[in-house]
Amino acid sequence: MTDSLKNIESLIQQKDLYSIPIDDFFKSAFSVDCVIFGYHDCQLKVLLIERGTEPFENYWALPGDLVYPTEDLDFAASRVLKDLTSLTDISIRQVKTFGKVNRHPLGRVITVAYTTLVETTELNPYASSWAKSTAWHSLKEIPQLAFDHLEILHEARNELNALVISEALWSQVLPAKFTLTQLQEVFETLLDKKLDKGNFRKKIQEYTFLQKLEESQKNVNHRPSQLYCFDQDLFNKAIIKGFNFEM
Amino acid sequence: MTDSLKNIESLIQQKDLYSIPIDDFFKSAFSVDCVIFGYHDCQLKVLLIERGTEPFENYWALPGDLVYPTEDLDFAASRVLKDLTSLTDISIRQVKTFGKVNRHPLGRVITVAYTTLVETTELNPYASSWAKSTAWHSLKEIPQLAFDHLEILHEARNELNALVISEALWSQVLPAKFTLTQLQEVFETLLDKKLDKGNFRKKIQEYTFLQKLEESQKNVNHRPSQLYCFDQDLFNKAIIKGFNFEM
């Protein structure tokens, strides 16, 4: 091994990775970028950060970070999510890897895009060392984004529909006990189409992983709705059996 | 920028990349691995190489290579395909990125998996600097593979079905003029299920990108078959219009 590589190795084995000059990661680095979609009340948004450093200082961008030499790719994505939202135990899925030579002005950086879906209410995104501020943006009002992040956002939005179905991502934006109307609203927002109430409910009845509870809504000025819950284990078993969940 | 990084930079800017000691790429490198599926005569195979160097010397593995600092990710995958098969103008698609810390014994290597489908006949895979030999393997008889390549192969096989439909990959394994029976055989092999002849043909008629030619088979001891051709432009247009190709 050459001396130059020994130098790098000693650098990256230091505990405090933040103290490494940014230049030292570059010329051959990989990063993760997270497209964190947020749902609340029939509104789909995306979490963006305002960059506090060059390049693209003051631009909005997807939250992301370089991958530390000692962490798995998936872990790095989870870490970014946790740093911003304090959320753990949220599944975050790989979308695609972006590796054009000149996508990053400071050097060669290949980035792996991840996406997930969370509930936006009462979620307080924190600014971090690399972010001046953070905010939920409506998908209809996306500002100019740094790097190739607009392209990444588009790809993730396309992937979201598939994940909502195949990974039951929708369960991450509903309370433990929810009504069928709430569930229908989630699907309508994410898939961006109106669904017929009757037909929707007919389908739901076939899905054993959606279980009717004995409980119902209270204090509403209309007929109270039955509450349902989602059984992740039953869902996984159904998927393994080759079951195909559609809407 | 530190001296150590300047050293690396000067190394990687040399034209003859093969002359760089393998160690110098490591501790933070990215590679591409290609899952090249081959079809001929109702048989689906995959192209494997026998490694000529450590680690995993003499093991079978997916063909792949480190990504040069000056090439795009997609280009690197095309290059690996071309080196082995001489094929160009074949679309090769990203599957997923594998980034576990210890997936490569010599250091941190993140690999981006690509997949494609080609015709196996008369295709002479070349051995290269890093491969002792190459061979098509039946998917039912996969030897022990190096690294996490078995997992990569599985993921790619799952992805193949989707790509066959959405990207018309099947057109890459048929001659320019083909019969509907040939087409049906391709689908049956790739999707791994029997299709009804009548129903298959009924669907084909709806697809304008499959055009009936004036020509038919010759010198067969049964009724000669109509020949068809595939129009990639019409297919692309149909996809853009939101058309959903299914089988």
Next chain:
DNA sequence: TCAAAAGTGTTATAGGTACACCCATGT
């Protein structure tokens, strides 16, 4: 008793599946 949203039922149609049958060619 009324408004509002929950929840159920009915019907028409499109699309898929299964299967039977006819057709054109070389030997």
Next chain:
DNA sequence: ACATGGGTGTACCTATAACACTTTTGA
């Protein structure tokens, strides 16, 4: 004439879409 694979037609059944209707609550 017959074997072989190409090619077509039909009848059934199920999934879906559209829409109307009934039910239960609070005010």
